[in-house]
Amino acid sequence: MSRYFKAEITENISLNKDYSLLTFHPLTSSIDPGPGQFYMIGCVSDGGGSPESPAFKYVYDPLLKRPFSLFRRTDKGFQVLYRIRGKGTAIIRDMRKGAVVDVLGPLGNSYPMPPENKTALVVAGGLGIASVFYLAEKIAGSGGSAHIHYGARTETDLLMVEDLRTIAGTLNISTDDGSCGEQGCVTDMLGDFLAQNQTAAAAGVIYACGPHRMLEAVSVIAKERGIEAYISAEERMACGIGACLGCVIKTVNGYKRVCKEGPVFRAEEIVW
Ligand SMILES: Cc1cc2nc3c(=O)[nH]c(=O)nc-3n(C[C@H](O)[C@H](O)[C@H](O)COP(=O)(O)OP(=O)(O)OC[C@H]3O[C@@H](n4cnc5c(N)ncnc54)[C@H](O)[C@@H]3O)c2cc1C
Ligand code: FES
Structure with missing residues (x-):
């Protein structure tokens, strides 16, 4: 087709x-x-x-x-x-x-669904929520539940929050200016959550989408705690089908096309 x-x-x-x-x-x-x-x-x-x-x-x-x-x-x-x-x-x-x-x-490729014995730890920064919402919805639809951490610059950049509440196991919100939820970075919130929820940390799989620096910080947290993590990378794209090489990023396995081999990569694969 x-x-x-x-x-x-x-x-x-x-x-x-x-x-x-x-x-x-x-x-x-x-x-x-x-x-x-x-x-x-x-x-x-x-x-x-x-x-x-x-x-x-x-x-x-x-x-x-x-x-x-x-x-x-x-x-x-x-x-x-x-x-x-x-x-x-x-x-x-x-x-x-x-x-x-x-x-x-x-x-592109998809986020792998978490295995039955694992808990999804979803992290979204700003418009990153657009990429992970459907994953959280599918997890909820299959009887699981995701812990969602959603951060944005300010309250008006937080989108579809009420819809998110209906599919989240837990929803933690942060804004840079403190206008909604905790004040600070979503990655600090993730770090605190993992420190307080050792079980979720031990059995968690992280799924993250957001700005480059946020993804890098998520990848560091995942590595320190030995948590499997998937990130969705974003690059400017021309063809979207792997033909123009306009969207390549550096990985430990060489350059890869975000539109074809990605956008979802294992966090440890990316050369930040
Ligand atoms: C895989 C993928 C998924 C995406 N998903 C979404 C989504 O769900 N929702 C959404 O709003 N956007 C998403 N984007 C970004 C979106 O494609 C761009 O915002 C859009 O192409 C801009 O087009 P434009 O003609 O309005 O802007 P342009 O006139 O092309 O550019 C305007 C400004 O936006 C910046 N810009 C353009 N594209 C990007 C980009 N990819 N990343 C960062 N800055 C950019 C430019 O540098 C410029 O400053 C995604 C991008 C990719 C690669
Ligand atoms: S956008 Fe052309 S190869 Fe990815």
Whole structure:
């Protein structure tokens, strides 16, 4: 089955001025995604014309699709949680219900589900929550529960918290400025949690997504405590399918393409 498909936008909800939640429904059959995989989404505008006009045409500018993690699946389609950064995401924010977009995916590898005797310790920094939410939801759906540590700069950068509460075993929140939850870094919160919960630490598997420095700190904590850890790396991408080598990162096993061999890597594999 092809990974290229056309999808209809079924919802595009603004969460606040910086973040939105897009839902798209494939118009043809598509491959089932795993947690941690991502989609390349075309940035399509209608060229300012009326869809009724014979001159109406969709405009693909920028030409390159943009990568977004699968946030979750709903009965309305696949969802991605996104931040408006530049031209592409501004166009995506303006895409209306009923618009048809080109999508490529699901791409990359997935987080492995935790073995039955292990506890998932999920760590998300900022938009990293977009990559790990579906994993936590799958764990909850299979009768397990994840300890989720979610940090952001400030309260308005904390997204979908109420939805997260419904799938988390425990949810610990931190913000850099103390506007919500504990004040400080999410990695400090993780360190404290592990110190106070020796059982979870001994039987834990860490899954993390967030800024590079956060992932590096998670990797140090995991190594010190001998905890298996998976991180999702993020690099700028052009093709998304392993052809352009634009997204390589250095690992102990040589350079690897984030879009093809990743985005999920064992933390110990990355050369920080
Ligand atoms: C595997 C993967 C999964 C991603 N998942 C999500 C997601 O779930 N939600 C989300 O909002 N974003 C996600 N991103 C980032 C997203 O792809 C970019 O924000 C988007 O491509 C920006 O497009 P733009 O045209 O709006 O910005 P551009 O005009 O291309 O760039 C605007 C600014 O954003 C910066 N920027 C662009 N891409 C990235 C990037 N990958 N990392 C850091 N800075 C970047 C640029 O340096 C520039 O300063 C993901 C990226 C990857 C590689
Ligand atoms: S984006 Fe082209 S190889 Fe990864």
